[in-house]
Amino acid sequence: MQISISVRHGEMQSGDQPLIEEKVEKLRRLFDRVNAIEVIIDMKQLDNPSVELKVSAEHAADCIASADATTVLGALDLAIPKIEHQLRRIKEKVTGHRATGHKHIDSTSRAD
Numbered sequence: 001m002q003i004s005i006s007v008r009h010g011e012m013q014s015g016d017q018p019l020i021e022e023k024v025e026k027l028r029r030l031f032d033r034v035n036a037i038e039v040i041i042d043m044k045q046l047d048n049p050s051v052e053l054k055v056s057a058e059h060a061a062d063c064i065a066s067a068d069a070t071t072v073l074g075a076l077d078l079a080i081p082k083i084e085h086q087l088r089r090i091k092e093k094v095t096g097h098r099a100t101g102h103k104h105i106d107s108t109s110r111a112d
């Protein structure tokens with residue numbers, strides 16, 4: 001899984017990057033088909049930074065969520081539940097809508 005973190009209009013504090021990577025890696029537990037996670041931090045307004053998460057999973061559309069908060073980690077904490085919700089819905093669609101196999105169909109209840 002590839003994780004990329006980019007910052008626009010400023011610089012991130014030195015200790016934030018490992019914390020961001022650690023929090024974002026936990027998304028893999030929800031859906032194991034996650035290929036890449038992109039974190040974009042916009043520091044245009046220093047008192048209100050915004051974080052945008054983009055998660056790419058195989059055989060699914062990209063999940064995108066964004067949030068604003070007073071700190072970068074606070075904004076990340078607000079965006080992660082949005083992505084988790086989207087990944088749960090994708091996982092349900094992929095794994096929950098399977099047809100019943102032939103050997104599990106009851107053939108004795110047929111009217112002949």
